[in-house]
Amino acid sequence: MADSIQRLHAAVLAARHADPALSRTARLAGEGLPKMAKKLAEEAFEVGLEAVQGERHRTIQESADLLYNLVVLWSEMGIAPADVWHEMDRREQLYGIAEKLPKERRKAQARRIAAAAPLLRAGG
Incomplete structure (x- = not known):
């Protein structure tokens, strides 16, 4: 798992400077830390909601989104x-x-x- 997160972090760092029209990561980077924090909170809520509803597969999918948004936030804050x-x-x-x-x-x-x-x- 740590390897996957490390690879994601490296990819996020590389994508931050891509064309925002083509890259969700670049778009988030351009919108700044408040937007990143908001997206992270939204994804955490969605994970909880899917879990409460017993939606195992959707909880897995939303968890992956949560991890992505967490790594994007880390990259903005200089956290490895x-x-x-x-x-x-x-x-x-x-x-x-x-x-x-x-x-x-x-x-x-x-x-x-x-x-x-x-x-x-x-x-x-």
């Missing part, structure tokens, strides 16, 4: 798949592969980031 894999490895070491970062810890991280933001803006 390896960056995400490193974070997943880090979390596995802390919590196990089938767990996600506890919400309380995320809230504490957000508070630390918010507290540091004025220092970063001031150059300190």
Whole structure:
């Protein structure tokens, strides 16, 4: 799977500069991050909707669309798949592969980031 995502990422990076009239990826790149985020949210909703309706095949198809849009968003933000894999490895070491970062810890991280933001803006 990681190989497929890596190949998709490379293809997205290459397609970003294609003719937007011919390339969905180039069109999304031209529309900017807000449009990319909106498309990602739409695809996530569609995955959930198909799953709730018990549509296994459609859930698979929408999941592929979701992954595509996620990789497009990553490419816009300068995120490589390896960056995400490193974070997943880090979390596995802390919590196990089938767990996600506890919400309380995320809230504490957000508070630390918010507290540091004025220092970063001031150059300190």
